[in-house]
Amino acid sequence: MKLAFAAIHPKAGRIDATLPDLGCGLTWPAVHKTRPRVALRCPECGHGVHAKVSARNLRYFAHDPGRPADCAWLNESLEHHLLKLELATAVRAAADWHAELEVRSPDGTWRADVLASSHDGTRRIAWEAQLSPITIDDIEERTERYGAAGVGVCWVSPAAQAPWMGHVPSIRVREPAQGRPWTVVEGPAAFDFDHGTWVTIDTLELTAFVRWVSRGQPVVHEVRPRYHRVWFGADDLYRRRRLVWTTSAHIDTETRHEAMRQRQDARKRQREEQQHQAEQQAAAEAEARRQDQQRQREIRAAEEAARRDEQLRKWAADAEQARQRRETEEKQRQAQLRAAEQQRLRQEQHERLAADRWWGELSAAQIHELREAVAEPLWKTHAARPEFDTQGPTPEHAYGIAIRIRQRLHGVLRPNPASLHRLPPAVWVYVRNAREAQQLAATGTIDPARIVHFNLPDHEQMSLI
Ligand SMILES: [Zn+2]
Known part of the structure; x- marks a missing residue:
């Protein structure tokens, strides 16, 4: 289907096949099947066109044979044309607005499917039926061109997923079905304060939406970054959208919610900051406690070390004192030993001198006489001859002469009274007479019962001389 709704009339100028008076006071029969033909031209490419009526009674203009292949109006589908017609009808239904189809700007920077104009000419809105694929960059650039010309724009698509939807002022529409007219199912949105999200409104009739936009009730709103995820109730999911159609009341609600969230964020940051400060303080x-404990430990360790050093010094001093004391005691002991030894030597010398005097009292004959006196009775009682120690008087026998019978010590002959403490125990002691016995007993160191004497005279018998 190669068709267009607008054409240039040689006298009336631009004419519109969708309007009863063609937009300029003419009638359809004045251009359709006239003789001679009216020289109509395409507003886009300038090629000749002629008025036609389709089998479904749709009025339009078709290019004459030999048309240029690149005319913009030629490569659009019937669906596209029907949507344009629907948009134009909706604009015209709004009070005080009129719509022109397939309008090209004087300088060629834009070409609107449907250009809606307010009656007083102060506002213009381009309604674009965008069915073919277009990149986001391209559609944003075309939107900017409209903006630069002071023309509003709304891009309209029936496609389920147009990638540019929500990047530029746009709506998604649904064809009439099950008794419902053309319906806007995406684009308008309300802000739900409780859920803090934009919610798509998908129940507006296209006619009503176009009327409201014409009245300036909904405006294109740039959603705050926090709320880019828009809720689609019919699909039960979120989609990211940058722009929505909404009212100032909903924008205010978004602003209030944003302020609340900023307060919450501020409180949260404050809490986090306080917590951070509290953690830092803690x-x-x-750290201060740890350092204090460390200092305490060091002080205790130093005290302990000082105490140990003091104890060691004390031990060393005690040990030195003990060593000096032992040394002194040892010297004293040595001195005492030396004194005792000297005493002993003096005693021995004294005893020895005494023993010399003791025995010096007797002549050899007297000694012989005494030995005989001792031996005689012993011979009788023991049936053995007593042996007199050939060493003579010895200190261990109290400076007397040991008497043995059959190798065993029996007694001591004439021990020195000064040395009786040296006398072996339980031996007999033999002396010359009672005077000597008395002399020994007088020392008190010997049992008188063990002393035997023989009444020998103190002086040699004259008879023996
Ligand atoms: Zn053309």
């Missing part, structure tokens, strides 16, 4: 206190 960490600083813990």
Whole structure:
């Protein structure tokens, strides 16, 4: 289907096949099947066109044979044309607005499917039926061109997923079905304060939406970054959208919600900051405690070391004192030993001198006489001859002469009274007479019962001389 709704009339100028008076006071029969033909031209490419009526009674203009292949109006589908017609009808239904189809700007920077104009000419809105694929960059650039010309724009698509939807002022529409007219199912949105999200409105009739936009009730709103995820109730999911159609009341609601969220964020940051400060303070206190404990430990360790050193010094001093004391005691002991030894030597010398005097009292004959006196009775009682120690008087026998019978010590002959403490125990002691016995007993160191004497005279018998 190669068709267009607008054409240039040689006298009336631009004419519109969708309007009863063609937009300029003419009638359809004045251009359709006239003789001679009216020289109509395509507003886009300038090629000749002629008026036609389709089998479904749709009025339009078709290019004459030999048309240029690149005319913009030629490569559009019937669906596209029907949507344009629907948009134009909706605009015309709004009070005080009129719509022109397939309008090209004087300088060629834009070409609107449907250009809606307010009656007083102060506002213009381009309604674009965008069915063919277009990149986001391209559609944003075309939107900017409209903006630069002071023309509003709304891009309209029936496609389920147009990638540019929500990047530029746009709506998604649904064809009439099950008794419902053309319906806007995406684009308008309301802000739900409780859920803090934009919610798509998908129940507006296209006619009503176009009327409201014409009245300036909904405006294109750039959603705050926090709310880019828009809720689609019919699909039960979120989609990211940058622009929505909405009213100032909903924008205010979004603003209030944003303010609340910023307060919450501020409180949260404040809490986090306070918590951070509290943690830092706690960490600083813990560090101070740790350092204090460390100092205490060091002080205790130093005290302990000093105490140990003091103890060691004390031990060393005690040990030195003990060593000096032992040394002194040892010297004293040595001195005492030396004194005792000297005493002993003096005693021995004294005893020895005494023993010399003791025995010096007797002549050899007297000694012989005494030995005989001792031996005689012993011979009788023991049936053995007593042996007199050939060493003579010895200190261990109290400076007397040991008497043995059959190798066993029996007694001591004439021990020195000064040395009786040296006398072996339980031996007999033999002396010359009672005077000597008395002399020994007088020392008190010997049992008188063990002393035997023989009444020998103190002086040699004259008879023996
Ligand atoms: Zn053309």
